[in-house]
Amino acid sequence: MRNRGWAGVAAVLALGAVQACGGEGLRVSTAPEADDLTVCVGHRPVNSLPDRDDGTPLMRVVVHVEDLARKRYGAVYTGLSVDEDDSAADIWRIPSDAFDTAVCEAAVQGVTLRLHDTDVNGRTLTRLGDRIVDDMDRWDGRFQLREVGSDERGFVMVGVDDPATAEPILKKAYGAKNAPYIRVEYADQAELLDEG
CATH class of the missing domain: 3.30.300 (GMP Synthetase; Chain A, domain 3)
Structure with a gap:
């Protein structure tokens, strides 16, 4: 995992169309100029995931995503980086509706997940x-x-x-x-x- 700052993400998010999607309380935004970017904004309660690592909502989600990837989605998961400043994680994966749904449903209140397309796991x-x-x-x-x-x-x-x-x-x-x-x-x- 590598921490990175992501300049310009706020502008991309602001331009994205927000729509209801699969999970309860989940918003997904896809920016039209970034074909490979899907954004999930969590609205689930923070305590809906186990308290692990340092206990921050972001780290709970990151640990959960890594567990999901290791146990069930290794064929599509490429990796992730953490953006602590924006309480977000960037996740790279081979596009998969099942993985995207599982990951986005794990997003808790205050955490944003940005899913990027790759063609390799x-x-x-x-x-x-x-x-x-x-x-x-x-x-x-x-x-x-x-x-x-x-x-x-x-x-x-x-x-x-x-x-x-x-x-x-x-x-x-x-x-x-x-x-x-x-x-x-x-x-x-x-x-x-x-x-x-």
């Missing part, structure tokens, strides 16, 4: 990232692989010393099917911190 990204890490020494002499991590937005971020060299090599090595999910960026050499 988190399991696939994890496997791809693991393959890249397992091949770490394969690239010696051509570029240095410094970081690898799945990003909840639907790709594997690969940090290297020379992105221009590394990107075509990595995309070719893992095939056309995986190439769209590999993003290569420059990453500094990791350094040990002096604790003295």
Whole structure:
């Protein structure tokens, strides 16, 4: 999970059409200029979800969404990030009416869920990232692989010393099917911190 600020979301929400949807007390807004964005604004009582983590309404919903994804929706769930400033979570998933309904019904009062479309699930990204890490020494002499991590937005971020060299090599090595999910960026050499 990564905390992010989301500039401009208020404008998108204000332009969205609000309509009644499936769950009791649930409002869903879809902004016309953001085809891949569905917004659920919770109205259920906060105590309708178990008190977990730090007990804030947002964290209760986040833990619940992660549990749902792990237990029943791993085939469509990509990941999420938390926006504490706006009491919101951004959730990326392969579009699924069942998952969207389950997630939106979990939204409690004061919490907004923003659902974004992807075409890949988190399991696939994890496997791809693991393959890249397992091949770490394969690239010696051509570029240095410094970081690898799945990003909840639907790709594997690969940090290297020379992105221009590394990107075509990595995309070719893992095939056309995986190439769209590999993003290569420059990453500094990791350094040990002096604790003295």
